[in-house]
Amino acid sequence: MNLLVIGFGYSAQRFVDLYGSGFARVTGTVRGADKRAQLARYELDLFDGTAPTAATLATAAEADVVLISAPPGPGDDPALTGFGDAVTNGRARRVVYLSTVGVYGDHQGAWIDEDTPLAPEHDRVQARVRVEEDWRSRIGDRLAVLRLGGIYGPGRNALVELRAGRARRIVKPGQVFNRIHVDDIASAIMGAIRREAGGAWNIVDDEPAPPQDVIAYAASLMGIAPPPEQPLDSVELSPMAKSFYASNRRIRNTRAKQDLGLVFAYPTYRAGLDALWTAGEGRS
Structure with a gap:
């Protein structure tokens, strides 16, 4: 299978690093020449959110799997506008769109799942809902939407923030977040690719927790x-x-565990931070 990644960011790069060898060809897009130079070991085209080149469109049409990691803009979504026709009419049997759990809005600490109605409260997440709906109207059951919690992993975690002096323990009584390690995102993407049917899944850890507790635990490791x-x-x-x-x-x-066969490497923030600390994160 050929894989195209639209928006070769943190999570998408980790997926390619862990699973890219399973594809015949892996290509991606980045916005600027500097980023492409930094990632020279990958096959990347430039896409600044306007019009893709003819060569990039041809690559999109030949992709069996498309991973969309680029966020939507304030108006039309660049990925949809630029690649919608090529992907819709091309070879893609699965399009995986990385969205956010922010589409559910505020539930005052209550438990929710994929059956909870979407209630986006801000422009940024309202745009996410529109893009989910637009891709679904185009490609139907070929679409897999992964709604991600707060992303962390190598180079992007509380240990690094503490060592850099940027970490703050901001407290809002009763506030909790779900998080997700980038390696578990990669596993979920692979599960969505392997699944025959489309859908939408929450990709979050097992333990929503107050943000100040995560900082405190990281500090205890250090x-x-x-x-x-x-x-x-x-x-x-x-x-x-x-x-x-x-x-x-x-x-x-x-539902993600059941449908995608997702088995968490890091089911809690403690498990994730323990592994990151052992790997040397936050030590210098």
């Missing part, structure tokens, strides 16, 4: 004092960070 707790209303946050704290929910992953 043998350092955790940063002091800060009430949410006392700190300055970016609009994106504010949107994370605006929604509070506990997310079930049962």
Whole structure:
């Protein structure tokens, strides 16, 4: 099978590193020449969100599997606008779209699953819902939507943030998040590719937890004092960070385990951080 990755970012690159050898050809797109130079060991084309080249469109038409990791823009989705026709009318038997659990909105800490109605509260996640629906209307059961929790893994985790002095223990009483290790995302992508039918699945860990607890646990592994707790209303946050704290929910992953055969390498943030610490993360 040929694999095309639209948006060769953190999660997509990890998938290719772990599973790329199972494909006859792996190609991808990045937005800029600098990024392509940094990732010179991969076969990557430039796609800046406008019009793909004729060669890139031909590659899309010949792809058996398409992984879409690029986020939508404020207007039309660049991936859909640029590649929709080539993918819809090409060889692709499976399109995997990486979305977000933010599409469910706020549930005040209640448990939810894939049957919970979508209720996106911000432009960024409203765009995600539109893109999910647009791809589904085009390709139907060939579409697999993976709604991801907070992504962490090598180079992107609480250990690294603590070592760099960027970690903060921001507290909103009752607030919890689900997370997901990037290796478990890769496993879920492979499960979605192997599955005959499409659908939408929550790709999150087993244990939604307060964000300040994750920082404290990472600090305990490092043998350092955790940063002091800060009430949410006392700190300055970016609009994106504010949107994370605006929604509070506990997310079930049962259906992904059943349908995709997902077996977590890191079912909790503790298991993930333990492995990252052992691998040397946050030590220098």
